[in-house]
Amino acid sequence: MKLSDLLGKAGVTPLGSLGDAEIDSISLDSRKVGPGTLFVCMPSRNSDSHSYLASAAQNGAVAAIVYEVRGMGLAQKAGLAAVLLSNEGLDYNEALWQICRALFDSPSRDMKVVGVTGTNGKTTTAWLIRDMLVALGERAAYLGTLGIQLPGEERELSNTTPFAVELYSLLGELRAKDVGALAVEVSSHALSERRSDGVEFDAGVFTNLTQDHLDFHGTMESYGRAKHRLFSQLPKQTEKRFVAAFNIDDPIGLRWSLEQDGPTVTYGLQGDADLRGTAVQVKVDRIRMRLEYRGEIEVAIPLGGNFNVSNCLSASAGMLALGYDLGTIKEALPQVRPVPGRFEAVPNNKGIGILVDYAHTADALEKLLDSVRELQPNRIVTVFGCGGDRDRTKRPKMALAASERSDLTVVTSDNPRSEDPAEILAEVTKGIVPGKESVAIIDRREAIEYAVRAARPGDVVVIAGKGHENYQIIGRTKYPMDDRLMAAEALS
Numbered sequence: 001m002k003l004s005d006l007l008g009k010a011g012v013t014p015l016g017s018l019g020d021a022e023i024d025s026i027s028l029d030s031r032k033v034g035p036g037t038l039f040v041c042m043p044s045r046n047s048d049s050h051s052y053l054a055s056a057a058q059n060g061a062v063a064a065i066v067y068e069v070r071g072m073g074l075a076q077k078a079g080l081a082a083v084l085l086s087n088e089g090l091d092y093n094e095a096l097w098q099i100c101r102a103l104f105d106s107p108s109r110d111m112k113v114v115g116v117t118g119t120n121g122k123t124t125t126a127w128l129i130r131d132m133l134v135a136l137g138e139r140a141a142y143l144g145t146l147g148i149q150l151p152g153e154e155r156e157l158s159n160t161t162p163f164a165v166e167l168y169s170l171l172g173e174l175r176a177k178d179v180g181a182l183a184v185e186v187s188s189h190a191l192s193e194r195r196s197d198g199v200e201f202d203a204g205v206f207t208n209l210t211q212d213h214l215d216f217h218g219t220m221e222s223y224g225r226a227k228h229r230l231f232s233q234l235p236k237q238t239e240k241r242f243v244a245a246f247n248i249d250d251p252i253g254l255r256w257s258l259e260q261d262g263p264t265v266t267y268g269l270q271g272d273a274d275l276r277g278t279a280v281q282v283k284v285d286r287i288r289m290r291l292e293y294r295g296e297i298e299v300a301i302p303l304g305g306n307f308n309v310s311n312c313l314s315a316s317a318g319m320l321a322l323g324y325d326l327g328t329i330k331e332a333l334p335q336v337r338p339v340p341g342r343f344e345a346v347p348n349n350k351g352i353g354i355l356v357d358y359a360h361t362a363d364a365l366e367k368l369l370d371s372v373r374e375l376q377p378n379r380i381v382t383v384f385g386c387g388g389d390r391d392r393t394k395r396p397k398m399a400l401a402a403s404e405r406s407d408l409t410v411v412t413s414d415n416p417r418s419e420d421p422a423e424i425l426a427e428v429t430k431g432i433v434p435g436k437e438s439v440a441i442i443d444r445r446e447a448i449e450y451a452v453r454a455a456r457p458g459d460v461v462v463i464a465g466k467g468h469e470n471y472q473i474i475g476r477t478k479y480p481m482d483d484r485l486m487a488a489e490a491l492s
Contacts, residue, residue: 001103003038003063003081010102012085012095018072019081021062026103028165030056037061038103039080040096040165041071043087054078065099067092093164093194100168101198107171108200109238112138112181114318115196117230118207118247120364121311122160122185125205127339128315129183129322132332136324141174144185145358146340146468150174161190164197171199183318188226196230200238203321204230207314208250210363224252231260245317247310248273267317269310275320277313282306284345284353284375291316297330305343305371312336341467343368346487351457353377354491356483358467360387360414362397365464369405378458379407383451384465385444386428387473388419395424396431403431406462408454409438412447414465415473444472445486452490463487 001009004020024036030052033039039056041049041064050071053064057078064075067087075082085095112133116126123145130149133140141150145160148170161184162170174182186204190196209224235242246257249268257266267275274293281288285304289312291297301312315336316329324332338344346354353375359368365384372380382402386395403409411428413421425440432438441447448463455461463483471478 003083006038006099006102007083010095010098012098014083014085016069016072016084017082018076019063021081023063023103026100026165026169027061028163030059030061033059033061035060035062037063039064041066042163042165043067043092050074053080056080065096090194094197097164097168097194097197100164104168104172106198106200107168107175108182109240110175111179112322113199113201114181114183114203114205114322115186115199115201115230115234116144116183116205116207116314116318117186117188117191117227118205119210119361120359120367121207121307121314122187123358124308124311124339124342125207125314125318126183126185128311128333128336129205129318130181131336132315132319132329133181133183135332135335136328138181139179140181140183141179142183143170144183150177150179159190159195160185160187161196163193163195167195167199181322186230188223191229192226197234198237199234200240201230201234201242202240203243203245203318204234205245205314205318205321206231206250206253206256207247207310208363209252210361228256231256235262243321243323245314245321247314247317249310265317265320267313269313275313275317277309277316279306279309282309282371282374284355287312289313291326291329293320293326295326297326299330299333301333301336303336303338303343304345305368306374307367307371308343310367341469341484343371344467344484346484346491348488348491350491352452352455352491353460354452354455354463354487355460356463356467356487358469359384359464360398360466362394362401365398365401366405368464369402369462372460372462373405375460377460378456379460380405381408381410381451381455381459381461382406383410383412383447383461383463385412385414386424386465387414388417388421388424390417392427395428399428399431400433402464403433403436403438407437408451409436410447410451411438411440412444413442413472414444417473418475444481444483448483448486449490452487461487 039061063081130142147156246253248254276292278290470482472481
């Protein structure tokens with residue numbers, strides 16, 4: 001449609017406009033535009049995206065969205081039609097999701113969509129919901145930290161929840177490929193920045209709220225408000241019947257469940273929840289649990305660790321919120337697959353348990369190590385680090401959580417980014433419990449080798465923080481690095 005018609009359909013009034021053009025696609029990347037593309041200049045602290053207007057025009061773009069008056073001049077010089085949108089507060093992001101939803105004609109309206117938010121458990125919960133939907137014969141997809149996974153295809157994404165332009169392009173692609181159901185992780189960043197607004201969710205799952213991302217949100221109250229938007233604001237953007245699933249073992253989840261304006265499913269391992277879960281047996285690679293919801297079932301699940309009892313419960317609550325019953329969950333839950341980098345075992349014949357996990361908050365690390373301790377190993381050796389340019393207040397808290405629950409703690413680098421790794425380690429090690437055995441080794445490969453060599457038969461080595469990631473970020477560069485491969489190499 002014409003750019004002017006697109007703005008009208010979206011209900012967006014620009015501050016200024018220049019010409020008009022026929023639009024059939026949209027992109028943030030000037031290298032990926034083609035004929036008929038609307039190029040979006042995204043405001044950024046690191047670069048001036050208006051400088052890519054000429055390149056976008058050369059590659060076939062016909063129009064642009066800009067956020068400064070000077071962008072209009074650069075667009076005119078490049079021969080592009082253009083509109084200027086307000087960049088006050090969240091105005092620009094609000095307008096973008098409305099434009100994207102209009103361009104793709106609200107693709108999420110044509111599929112079942114469940115969003116999962118919370119500090120810990122988002123990835124596993126969304127992954128399990130997608131797997132259960134597939135087991136039931138649905139053509140279902142997953143979108144989140146592990147990229148985008150759809151039948152016969154998978155690829156990485158740059159963010160857990162992409163920016164609106166990429167997100168709506170993906171939703172349009174999924175609809176074109178006849179995907180009928182989608183489980184998506186909805187991050188607090190995305191909710192704050194209106195990336196996921198306009199997506200027509202059928203259900204939302206809240207897992208928990210513990211400290212994370214305070215470098216971005218500033219306070220736990222702000223962090224919580226961002227998460228809550230999935231249940232308070234986004235349902236107002238659709239005519240679908242939205243059902244919220246809240247973990248009421250978490251005090252925030254309990255409070256939100258009582259405040260929710262609309263149908264809810266509460267769940268928990270304790271207390272008076274609609275859906276109750278009880279662990280019957282927990283092993284390193286399997287779980288048997290009981291679920292109670294207007295009846296009772298017992299299921300065997302091919303996942304290990306006690307914290308996965310909570311994840312399976314969250315996923316089951318999500319399925320109930322989508323309208324499935326307990327009998328259907330009994331059929332589907334035993335068919336799920338382990339999640340890459342989540343309690344993932346590194347096989348070996350040395351009698352040493354080695355687990356790689358994405359746990360990167362104090363709460364997640366506590367749950368992970370408590371689950372390992374329940375397996376009754378001789379000793380627990382934990383390797384972990386904290387990312388640079390992220391919440392610094394959680395560093396000593398993670399060290400405290402690790403050293404309290406480990407016989408040997410090996411502190412190392414995670415993704416140092418622009419910070420000095422030695423300074424990060426110095427902040428982390430302040431939280432080590434006095435008298436507990438620990439060592440700090442900056443190089444992550446050397447740290448993993450040290451931990452594996454220190455382990456004896458019957459011990460479990462836990463390598464936490466990066467999970468499925470196959471890179472390490474130093475400065476702004478990603479270097480190849482995979483905890484699973486490094487552990488295997490150390491074993492050999």
